[in-house]
Amino acid sequence: MAILLLSFGAGFWCVSGCDRGGPRVVVYTSVDQVFSEPIFRAFEKRSGIAVKAVFDTEEAKSTGVLNRLIAEGGNPQADVFWSGDPVRPLLLIQRGLVEAYAAPNARNIPAAFKSADGSWTGLAARARVLLANTRLVPADQMPRSIRDLADPRWRGQAAMARPLFGTTTMHVAALFSVWGEEKARAFLNDLKANQIRLAGSNGEVKRLVAAGEAAFGLTDTDDANEALREGAPVRVIYPDQEGLGALIVPTAAVLLKNGPNLENGKKLIDFLLSKEVEKALAESAAHMPLQPGVAVPPGVSAIDTLKAMPVDYARLAEQMERIQPWLREWAGL
Amino acid sequence: MMSFWRRREESLVVGAAGLALFLAAFLPLAWTFIEAAAADPPALRRGLAALKAARPWILLGRSLTLAAAATALALLLGVPLGLLLGKTEVWGRRLALALQALPMSLPPFLLGLGWFYLFGAQGFVGSEASRRILFSELGAVLVLGLAFAPVASSLTALGLWGVDAALEEAARVVAGPVRVAVRILLPAAWPAVALAALIVFTLAFSELGVPMFLRVEVYPAAVFARLGGMDFAIAEAGFLTIPLWLVAIVLLGIERSLFRRRSFAVAGLRGRSAAPLPLGRLRFPAAACCWLATLLLLAPILSLAARAGRGGGFSAANQWLWPSLANSLILGCAAASLLAVVGAVLGHAAARRRPGEKILDGLAALAFLAPAALLGVGLTAIWNRPPTRFIYGGPAILVLGFLARYSIVAIRSFAAVLAQFSRDLEDTAAAFGAGYLRRFLGIVLPANFRGLAAAWILAFVFCWRDLETAVLFYPAGWEPLTVKIFTLEANAPEAVVAALSVAQAAATALVLALGFLVWRRKAPW
Numbered sequence: 038m039a040i041l042l043l044s045f046g047a048g049f050w051c052v053s054g055c056d057r058g059g060p061r062v063v064v065y066t067s068v069d070q071v072f073s074e075p076i077f078r079a080f081e082k083r084s085g086i087a088v089k090a091v092f093d094t095e096e097a098k099s100t101g102v103l104n105r106l107i108a109e110g111g112n113p114q115a116d117v118f119w120s121g122d123p124v125r126p127l128l129l130i131q132r133g134l135v136e137a138y139a140a141p142n143a144r145n146i147p148a149a150f151k152s153a154d155g156s157w158t159g160l161a162a163r164a165r166v167l168l169a170n171t172r173l174v175p176a177d178q179m180p181r182s183i184r185d186l187a188d189p190r191w192r193g194q195a196a197m198a199r200p201l202f203g204t205t206t207m208h209v210a211a212l213f214s215v216w217g218e219e220k221a222r223a224f225l226n227d228l229k230a231n232q233i234r235l236a237g238s239n240g241e242v243k244r245l246v247a248a249g250e251a252a253f254g255l256t257d258t259d260d261a262n263e264a265l266r267e268g269a270p271v272r273v274i275y276p277d278q279e280g281l282g283a284l285i286v287p288t289a290a291v292l293l294k295n296g297p298n299l300e301n302g303k304k305l306i307d308f309l310l311s312k313e314v315e316k317a318l319a320e321s322a323a324h325m326p327l328q329p330g331v332a333v334p335p336g337v338s339a340i341d342t343l344k345a346m347p348v349d350y351a352r353l354a355e356q357m358e359r360i361q362p363w364l365r366e367w368a369g370l
Numbered sequence: 371m372m373s374f375w376r377r378r379e380e381s382l383v384v385g386a387a388g389l390a391l392f393l394a395a396f397l398p399l400a401w402t403f404i405e406a407a408a409a410d411p412p413a414l415r416r417g418l419a420a421l422k423a424a425r426p427w428i429l430l431g432r433s434l435t436l437a438a439a440a441t442a443l444a445l446l447l448g449v450p451l452g453l454l455l456g457k458t459e460v461w462g463r464r465l466a467l468a469l470q471a472l473p474m475s476l477p478p479f480l481l482g483l484g485w486f487y488l489f490g491a492q493g494f495v496g497s498e499a500s501r502r503i504l505f506s507e508l509g510a511v512l513v514l515g516l517a518f519a520p521v522a523s524s525l526t527a528l529g530l531w532g533v534d535a536a537l538e539e540a541a542r543v544v545a546g547p548v549r550v551a552v553r554i555l556l557p558a559a560w561p562a563v564a565l566a567a568l569i570v571f572t573l574a575f576s577e578l579g580v581p582m583f584l585r586v587e588v589y590p591a592a593v594f595a596r597l598g599g600m601d602f603a604i605a606e607a608g609f610l611t612i613p614l615w616l617v618a619i620v621l622l623g624i625e626r627s628l629f630r631r632r633s634f635a636v637a638g639l640r641g642r643s644a645a646p647l648p649l650g651r652l653r654f655p656a657a658a659c660c661w662l663a664t665l666l667l668l669a670p671i672l673s674l675a676a677r678a679g680r681g682g683g684f685s686a687a688n689q690w691l692w693p694s695l696a697n698s699l700i701l702g703c704a705a706a707s708l709l710a711v712v713g714a715v716l717g718h719a720a721a722r723r724r725p726g727e728k729i730l731d732g733l734a735a736l737a738f739l740a741p742a743a744l745l746g747v748g749l750t751a752i753w754n755r756p757p758t759r760f761i762y763g764g765p766a767i768l769v770l771g772f773l774a775r776y777s778i779v780a781i782r783s784f785a786a787v788l789a790q791f792s793r794d795l796e797d798t799a800a801a802f803g804a805g806y807l808r809r810f811l812g813i814v815l816p817a818n819f820r821g822l823a824a825a826w827i828l829a830f831v832f833c834w835r836d837l838e839t840a841v842l843f844y845p846a847g848w849e850p851l852t853v854k855i856f857t858l859e860a861n862a863p864e865a866v867v868a869a870l871s872v873a874q875a876a877a878t879a880l881v882l883a884l885g886f887l888v889w890r891r892k893a894p895w
Contacts, residue, residue, distance in 0.1 A: 063846045070854070071862040074690075089847035092857040101842065104597070108750045114763060114846065201595050237582040240861055248492045250501060263861050267681070322861070362416065362603070369425060369587055370595040 060086045062301035063114060065102040067093035067121040068288050069259065072322040079317070080308045086301050091115070103128060106293070110134050113295050116302030119309060123150070123289040124207050126157040127354035130291075138292040138303055142310035146327050150287045158306070159287030161315050161324035162340060165208050166283065167274040168246045168261045169253035174272075180253050182277045183212075187227035196234040196242045196254035200225075200364050203239060204257055204286050209364065210356040211284050211348045225367055235368065247271055257286070258337075262323035265336065275343060282346040287327060380724070380806035387715040388730050390708075395737035395774035398748025405751070406608025417609035426592055430613050433589040436510055437575035443515025444570045448522025449563055451663055453551055456527030459646040460657045466664045467527055468882060470520040473667050475878030477837040477852050478517040479579030480871045483859075484670025485513055486583075487677045487868070494673065510586045514574045516667055521573075522566040528824055529562025529786065530555055547647045561786040568625045569779065572739050575617070578838065589614075590741050597743045604747065611744055618739040622732055671875050674868040681865025690866065691873055694854040698834060698877075701765055701850060705772035706830035712773065713780025713825050718814060720781060721788035734778035745774060746842030765848045771839045776832045780825045787821030788814070827885040834878060851877075 066073050070092040077088040093102045103125045106118060110132060120126050129135050130152075139155035150159030167180050173194070174180070180188075186195045198205040213221040234251055236242045242254040243261065247269035261273045275283045290306045292299070308314060315326035319333050325340045326333065333339050375382075406417060420426060451470070455463040473481055487493050489500040503509050533555055541554045556563070581588040589610075596607040649656050678684055716734075719727045737745065749771055753762040761767055795817070799809045815822055837852040844853060855870045 065846070069861040070857040087847075089845075090849075091844065091846045092849065092853075104747075105750065105843065108747065109754050112754050112756055112759070112762075114754070235585065237579075240859065241583065244864075248486075248490050250491050250505075259861055263863070267863060365592075365595050366425075368595070370429075370592045 060298070060301055061089055062086055062116050062298050062305050063089045063091075063296070064117040064119055064302075064305060065091045065093075065106060065115045066119040067102055067125070068119055069121075069322070072259065072318060072324075073119065075321065076309070076314055076317060079314075080305060083308065084304055086304065088305070093121075106134065107132060113293055114297070115293055116296035116298045117305050118291040118293060120157075120289045120291065121163075122204055122207050122286045123157060123159055123350045124210075124354045124357060126289050126291040127351055128358070129293075130156045131354070134294055136292045136294040136296075136299070138306060140290075140303070140306050140310050142307055142328075145329055146310070150327050157289045157291050158310060159289050160310055160327055161318040161322075162285050162287035162327055163204070163258045163322075163324055164275060164283045164285050164338070164343060165204065166256060166258055166261050167253055167276050168243060168256050168264060169272050169274060170246050170249055170251070171270045171272050173249060173252040179272065179274060180276070181274065182280065183255060184224070185253075186233060186255060187224060187231050189231060191231070191252055193232040193234070194252035195231070196236055196245050196251035197228070198239050198242055198256070199235045199237065199368055201361070201368055201370070205239065205255070206357055206361075206364070207286065207353060208255070208284050210353045210360060211346055213360055214348060214352055214356050215281065215346060222363075229367065259322040259324065262336070275338065277346070278344050282344040284346045284348065285325075285340065285343070288324070376805040383715055383806065383810075384719050384724060384726075387712045388726065390712055390773060391716070391730060391733060391737075391777055394749075394770045395745075395777070396733055397752050398745055398774065399737065399740055401748045401751050402604065402608050402611070402744050406605045409605035409608075413603070413605040416603065417605040420596075420606045421609045421612065426589065426610060426613075429587060429589040429592050430617075432507070432587070433575055434617070436507065436514070436581070436586070436588065437571050439511040440514035440518065440574040441567055441571040443511060444518040444522045444574075445563070445567060447515070447663060448519040448566065449526050449556075451519070451660060452523040452526025452559075453530065453555065454656055454660050455523065456530040457551070457555060457647050458547070458649050458656065459653060460649070460660050461653075462657075463646075463660070466660055467523065468879070468886070469664055470523055470667050471831070471882055472520075472671060472875045472878060473517055474520045474524070474831055475835050475875050476671070476871055477579060477835055477856070478514060478573075478577055479583060479837070480674070480855065480874075481517045481670040482513050482580045482583050483867070483871070484673040484677075485509075488669065488673040494676065505584050507586050510581050510584045513580050513584065514577060516670075517580075518570040518573055520667060521570050522563070525562045525566040525569075525783075526559055528783075529559030533558045542647075547649060550647065561789055564625055565782045565786055568621065568735075568782075571621065572735075576739060576741060576838075593741045594743050597741075597747060607741075607744060611741065614739060614741070615736065618736050619732075621739070622735050671872065674871045678865050678869035678872055681863060681868075683863065683865030683867075683869030684872075686863065686866045687869035687873060690854060690858060690862075690870060691851070694849050694851040695873070695877060697765075697848050698850040698852070699881075701768050701772070701840075701848070702830050702834040702881075704765075705769045705776075705833040706826050708769060708773055709776055709780040709829035709833075710784075710822060710826040712777055713784045713829065714815065714822055715810075716777070716781045717784030717825070718788055718810065720785040721791075722793065731778070731781060734781055737774045738776070738778045742775065742838035743842055745771065745839065749774070750843050762845070764845055768840055768844055768848065768850075771843065772833045772836065775836070775839050776829055779832050780829045783825045783828050784818075784821055787818050787824070791818055823885065823888050827882065830881065830885070831878070834881070 077090055081088050091102060106115060106129060118126060135156050137155040140158060143151055143158045146159060151157065169179055185191065186197065200206050200209040212224065236245060239256040239260045242256040243264045245251040246254045247264045264271045277283060290309045292302050292306055296302050312328050312331050315328050315331045318324040319326050319337050323337045325338060327340060454460050455467045485504060488495055489504045490496045491498055491501040538550065538554060541550045576590055578590045578594055582591060593607050593610050596603040716730055720731055749767065753767055795813050796809050799813055835852060837856055840850050841853050841856060844850065851874050855867060859867050
């Protein structure tokens with residue numbers, strides 16, 4: 038009986054809003070929790086504003102919180118969306134759910150990585166890379182292009198995440214955008230014919246390659262960096278440096294319209310766009326700083342040393358929505 | 371006036387519990403149907419096309435086969451284990467039973483990760499052959515069957531503890547232990563075994579994490595791909611759930627017909643227990659089998675512990691653990707208490723076959739079987755409004771979600787206990803003028819206190835291990851530990867993820883130990 042009463046007490050505490058009081062900001066993020074949570078803690082310490090966060094799941098990466106933000110649009114719960122890529126925020130902008138905010142710290146971010154009106158601002162970027170297991174792939178046969186995923190030599194030995202979620206959808210949309218519909222579909226069908234192993238997430242691609250379950254795979258720089266840190270026998274390859282270029286994926290900060298703590302949201306965005314945060318993310322997650330003058334640690338490429346795939350992020354957003362039914366069919370779902 | 375209310379006490383109380391279930395489960399699920407039906411014509415066409423295509427039906431067939439095979443494995447292993455550990459003189463049977471509960475505390479995906487560290491190509495005892503088996507449909511059946519076998523063993527043991535000692539002892543005079551087990555004990559435990567089958571089949575059928583990890587395409591993934599994809603194709607997802615409702619109705623029909631076959635009333639979980647069945651020469655082999663099976667069920671957790679220890683995960687996990695652990699505890703306690711109350715009221719109504727009980731029971735079963743993603747979308751749509759912000763903006767929304775999803779567990783477990791409780795006492799009290807509330811609080815609950823505690827513990831375990839419901843709509847700052855492990859799994863060191871998983875299992879052991887102490891007590895009324 039005592040336990041029941043105690044539990045009811047806990048329940049009542051929950052319903053009556055046990056964490057009310059004090060300044061706070063609500064942020065939804067699809068940046069990996071292991072990297073984003075320490076940033077939020079640093080902001081709390083600096084500003085005295087409590088950060089209440091919702092983190093996205095690996096398998097629904099970016100679309101989980103995105104769909105939630107859309108569903109909550111009529112009665113917003115969040116102040117800031119810190120997206121793992123710049124494309125999802127554009128879907129919110131199209132639906133009128135974003136408040137433009139020209140943050141002072143955004144001045145020095147290159148124009149390609151922010152919107153002119155301050156609707157979204159890029160920071161700390163990842164790149165899409167190939168991660169190869171050095172025990173399974175000889176040094177002279179290392180893949181150099183994403184086309185190698187479809188090379189019959191690697192039949193059944195290459196891996197990528199299902200292109201329905203996360204940065205892999207964005208990558209596929211970029212291929213549709215750069216190559217055109219026909220060529221991109223043919224490439225994906227070649228991948229299927231080559232028995233590519235479809236993982237649930239980029240993190241799982243890393244795990245498969247690191248554990249020798251796959252010879253190489255397509256993933257993000259932060260996942261690849263984690264494999265290196267764990268001492269796995271892997272090598273990171275920036276693909277298509279003599280051709281198409283690697284896809285660059287900046288994270289993006291967005292202020293949401295009618296959020297419950299708008300001013301605190303602005304303060305959090307100012308913090309996210311600081312050099313201090315870019316440096317911290319370069320060190321913890323191998324993210325490439327977009328602010329000039331931020332030193333990169335060994336093993337992390339500076340953004341201006343890479344050949345980047347020429348993409349217009351706004352067009353990618355439309356492309357991604359359009360190709361989703363075909364991708365589901367392609368994935369057998 | 372008083373007699374007017376007294377006559378309607380039962381209707382009012384059952385109605386209030388039913389209303390809670392209606393608000394938590396029916397409204398959100400109905401909303402997704404309405405949304406699907408009200409979609410614009412192109413979306414409707416796509417929804418119909420999705421249903422007409424062959425692929426979803428192939429996936430449905432695969433999911434049904436997978437769930438049936440996993441259920442068969444869980445019952446084949448779990449029911450004999452429950453019988454041996456619950457009723458015989460196997461050494462350390464209570465400890466073995468308690469240890470078996472630990473895998474139930476982890477989302478199956480993390481157990482799959484444990485098996486991967488063991489049998490992956492470069493796992494502790496892995497090889498190319500073990501990898502091939504693990505990453506196949508057979509691997510998915512094995513991982514899910516072993517993950518859910520403790521549900522079957524625990525419920526079977528629980529059911530057997532309720533068998534009337536006098537009946538069992540009388541049978542022992544004329545029959546050997548095997549015959550007593552087959553002819554008396556197992557038929558008496560039938561409702562609990564049927565409940566275990568329903569729960570295991572539903573959990574295996576709706577499981578998404580393990581099949582995705584082992585690269586087995588299943589039906590829930592097709593629904594999730596439409597709700598989690600960029601185009602948020604809710605109409606298509608709504609259409610694709612229609613076969614799920616059919617599956618749920620068939621399942622309920624089968625389970626109810628099996629439930630009715632219960633052969634005789636027994637004393638329930640409050641009476642004297644019979645002495646353990648003597649096994650004679652079989653005692654040693656039976657104990658060896660039980661402990662080997664326990665070790666097999668614990669293997670993925672041991673593998674996670676070894677992975678955590680190898681990479682210094684336990685010390686690094688400290689910084690991620692505590693707030694989420696506290697969230698899980700608060701949410702689990704609050705939800706389990708609400709579930710125990712609703713489960714006791716509706717379980718009593720079900721056991722006494724009150725009008726409307728089948729509808730409420732069916733609704734609870736549907737909410738359990740429905741894809742969690744669909745329930746999450748519906749809950750957001752229904753409850754995220756300015757007047758109900760105090761619910762949606764705080765942890766109460768998770769408590770509501772758990773109520774929707776796991777009420778069937780509490781209702782059925784309490785109903786199974788009450789099915790073994792004679793209604794003579796209640797009828798006598800009623801004849802002397804005692805109203806429903808007096809009979810319920812003064813007779814039913816005290817006499818079945820252990821059953822109520824068991825329902826609370828079961829509900830707590832389900833809420834505690836929940837991932838798929840909470841992950842979609844947990845309020846900012848209220849992340850449960852399972853969700854934290856899942857989101858950290860993306861890029862945190864493997865050793866940290868493994869250590870957090872072990873911490874989740876260890877915390878469960880503590881909670882279960884406390885629960886067991888309460889369970890052993892006599893009714894406090």
